[in-house]
Amino acid sequence: MSEKRTIDDVVKKDREYWTAIMDDALIDALLHQHHLGNRNGSVFTTHAYDNIVKELQEKFEKPIDKQKVKNRIKTIKYNWSDCYDVFKNGLSGFAWSPITKMWSAEPEVWESLIQAKPKAKELKNKPIPNYDKLVELYGKDRATGEQSETASEMRQR
Numbered sequence: 001m002s003e004k005r006t007i008d009d010v011v012k013k014d015r016e017y018w019t020a021i022m023d024d025a026l027i028d029a030l031l032h033q034h035h036l037g038n039r040n041g042s043v044f045t046t047h048a049y050d051n052i053v054k055e056l057q058e059k060f061e062k063p064i065d066k067q068k069v070k071n072r073i074k075t076i077k078y079n080w081s082d083c084y085d086v087f088k089n090g091l092s093g094f095a096w097s098p099i100t101k102m103w104s105a106e107p108e109v110w111e112s113l114i115q116a117k118p119k120a121k122e123l124k125n126k127p128i129p130n131y132d133k134l135v136e137l138y139g140k141d142r143a144t145g146e147q148s149e150t151a152s153e154m155r156q157r
Helices: 007-014 020-036 046-060 066-087 107-116 118-123 131-141 151-156
Strands: 095-097 102-104
Touching: 020 046, 020 066, 020 131, 046 066, 066 118, 066 131, 107 118
Parallel strands: none
Antiparallel strands: 095 102
16 A cells, blocks of 8 residues: 655655754855855855855755755844844843853843843843854844935935
8 A cells, every 4th residue: 555645745855954063064154155255245156155055065965955055044044133133232231152152141131121122032041053153244234224214205305
């Protein structure tokens, strides 16, 4: 008797699961390509992606392609950006620990921040791997809303 295969089985079979070690290697590869100058503004070049894919394939012997790399970068940036947006201007009373990979402060300082920015509550006990590397890669690319204007403001100017 043959087993029935569902669409979920096919999707799960083609899905690539990224480990923390793979994320570390990806971020290190991105940083290396950044330092080599294989980035135009905030966009990595095709050559950079080719190099990254080749490096990851050799290191992990998995079928990693450019699209999987780009998708993983989006996920990493999304998860990192919440933390960066809370702490981007350096908050008084907080210190980044490269050992624990967490922001630390006295409990009353945390409570004050959580009241002002509720998203900070989930960051209190959550390590953010590669935070400092991601700041170097993407910190300047974050939109702040400063110097933005509406279409009517532009027309008046």
